[in-house]
Amino acid sequence: MTRQLDDVDRTILRAMTADGRQTVRALARAVGLSEPSVRERLQRLERDGVITGYHAALDPASVDAATAAFVALRFEPGEAAKAVVNERLARETCVLEVYEVAGEDCYWLKVRASGTDALADTLDRIRAIPPVRGTSTTIVLRTVFERPLGPDTGPA
CATH class of the missing domain: 1.10.10.10 (Winged helix-like DNA-binding domain superfamily/Winged helix DNA-binding domain)
Structure with missing residues (x-):
């Protein structure tokens, strides 16, 4: 609402x-x-759904999730394929955010893992989801800042 x-x-x-x-x-x-x-x-x-929850902000390195990456995901079109991908991605605890996007890619994912080995394992599982056709991964070197969503977010 x-x-x-x-x-x-x-x-x-x-x-x-x-x-x-x-x-x-x-x-x-x-x-x-x-x-x-x-x-x-x-x-x-x-x-009214304006406040959707209360959360603690955690330091990623302190909870063994220091490696961040963005993954562009492409998969077969259709609602059935999307349902399979959504269900499987929801099981991946390393996948923090999933965005449906316009363009060549279907989804962009924000992923956090303990290191590159754990990230590689997560990517292997994602690539094995049946309708997935490909991924492209960008590893984050350093987070400059992350801004929480607030009432003044957006254009000034």
Whole structure:
């Protein structure tokens, strides 16, 4: 559901994106509303699908996932092929994100692994998915920055 965010919603989301562990009391102080009002807004933002979850941001090297790569994936056209690929990719814990794209490739994947050997094993399993016709992999040398999605993401 798409809903219009007002300034108070954006302020709450900005504060939550900066520190997701803030208490409702701290959020209420930040936006100048009562705690019940802020709690109600948070529940509405969750119910409307604006807030989709709460997560800890982890250091990839600390959780044995220091090697990042982007994989362009091509496979046979059709909904049946897509369903097979989706189901198999969902099983691969190294695959963090899957984007359906326009152009020569069908999907772009963001993958994290402990090293190049683990990445190679993951790529072997992906290439073995029946409708897959090919992959192209780019290994990330260094992450310059990653920006979390926030209420102000997008053009200024």
